Amino acid sequence: MSELNLLSKSTKHLMPAFVFSASVLLSVMAFSVSVHAQAQLSLADILIGLRSNKVTLVERNRILAGAVDERGITFSLTPEIEKELESTGAGSDLIGAIKRRSVIVKTNTVIEQKLPLKQPEPEKIEPAVPVLDFAFYKKSADENFRNGEFEKALENYGKAIELDSGNSSIYLNRALIFVKNKDYQSALRDYDRVIELDPTEIIAYSNRANVYEKNGDQLKAIDDYKKILEIDPKNISAINHLKRIEDERARAAEKQTAQTASPVNSPESADKSKNEPAPVGVKTEKAIPEFVELGQLGPLQAIELASPIYSQIAKNLNLTGQVKVEVEFDEKGEVKGAKAADGHRLLRESAEQAARRSRFKPVLIDGQPVKAKGYIVYSFLR
Numbered sequence: 001m002s003e004l005n006l007l008s009k010s011t012k013h014l015m016p017a018f019v020f021s022a023s024v025l026l027s028v029m030a031f032s033v034s035v036h037a038q039a040q041l042s043l044a045d046i047l048i049g050l051r052s053n054k055v056t057l058v059e060r061n062r063i064l065a066g067a068v069d070e071r072g073i074t075f076s077l078t079p080e081i082e083k084e085l086e087s088t089g090a091g092s093d094l095i096g097a098i099k100r101r102s103v104i105v106k107t108n109t110v111i112e113q114k115l116p117l118k119q120p121e122p123e124k125i126e127p128a129v130p131v132l133d134f135a136f137y138k139k140s141a142d143e144n145f146r147n148g149e150f151e152k153a154l155e156n157y158g159k160a161i162e163l164d165s166g167n168s169s170i171y172l173n174r175a176l177i178f179v180k181n182k183d184y185q186s187a188l189r190d191y192d193r194v195i196e197l198d199p200t201e202i203i204a205y206s207n208r209a210n211v212y213e214k215n216g217d218q219l220k221a222i223d224d225y226k227k228i229l230e231i232d233p234k235n236i237s238a239i240n241h242l243k244r245i246e247d248e249r250a251r252a253a254e255k256q257t258a259q260t261a262s263p264v265n266s267p268e269s270a271d272k273s274k275n276e277p278a279p280v281g282v283k284t285e286k287a288i289p290e291f292v293e294l295g296q297l298g299p300l301q302a303i304e305l306a307s308p309i310y311s312q313i314a315k316n317l318n319l320t321g322q323v324k325v326e327v328e329f330d331e332k333g334e335v336k337g338a339k340a341a342d343g344h345r346l347l348r349e350s351a352e353q354a355a356r357r358s359r360f361k362p363v364l365i366d367g368q369p370v371k372a373k374g375y376i377v378y379s380f381l382r
Contacts, residue, residue, distance in 0.1 A: 077102035237295030294374035306357035323351040331369035333360040
């Protein structure tokens with residue numbers, strides 16, 4: 001209302017003192033139209049026109065109503081403005097014209113607001129299709145292996161090999177399943193392939209030597225342990241296994257020689273036996289160590305070698321790698337201590353628990369069971 005009051009006060013002194021006729025007013029309006037290029041009428045234009053007293057009020061209303069219909073207005077009609085126009089002399093025709101022009105503006109606005117916007121059609125999201133690549137099959141096979149689903153693991157390892165036949169880890173894992181299934185020939189082929197791809201892969205030599213021993217081929221096992229020592233001369237596990245096999249072979253050869261040279265119950269053997277040393281197997285006075293160091297422990301030494309549980313937290317954190325667990329077991333092969341030497345904390349816990357669940361064959365020295373030490377290497381794969 002303050003704007004209207006100022007406008008009302010300012011327009012009271014705008015009309016000049018000279019006399020305007022109806023024709024002069026029309027001329028002025030025509031001139032205004034041409035100058036402003038048919039510009040819309042403002043509230044000030046209408047109020048000034050209404051205050052011109054050189055034509056009748058009826059005529060002023062008629063002229064202004066026609067101009068509003070033709071040219072439009074720059075304002076919207078509010079109750080306050082309508083009251084001001086009426087007090088200045090606006091008649092029903094002029095007010096009606098202003099309302100018509102004002103309603104058009106308001107109607108357009110309302111229509112624009114109420115018209116429902118056309119929503120874009122939701123994008124069709126196709127269900128995710130796994131990419132059937134090497135990584136997919138390897139991950140699936142590793143998970144099958146951890147869950148004891150060996151047939152599925154073999155199938156997925158096979159598909160992974162079809163996509164990438166140069167990845168040695170696939171053959172290492174698949175060979176372990178073949179060994180569990182006692183399919184030693186297939187396991188040997190996989191270990192051969194690993195060594196072909198990486199001639200320095202100690203695990204492949206060690207596992208292959210184990211399979212050779214299961215097949216009764218100690219000479220080939222010896223060759224593999226010697227190969228490990230060429231790669232790593234300080235490998236305790238290979239040193240111990242090599243010594244064990246060589247001792248076993250030496251004892252067997254000695255026994256065979258004794259049986260061949262001295263037939264049982266012959267008089268010659270009875271005479272010779274008086275001067276020969278005690279046969280193999282007879283206990284002798286010898287210091288028995290408290291612990292025997294076995295180095296790396298595997299299926300050959302184990303009655304049951306438990307697998308670690310790959311926790312969901314470790315999977316979510318994408319934790320992978322190997323964990324070395326140092327193990328002590330008693331004369332019966334029961335694990336009495338397991339301590340991880342490296343690896344992430346979450347992986348160490350799983351590896352230690354697996355080691356404690358494992359059981360080993362008793363270690364004998366001269367037929368007497370003794371305590372033993374060694375270590376297990378667990379691999380956590382994604």
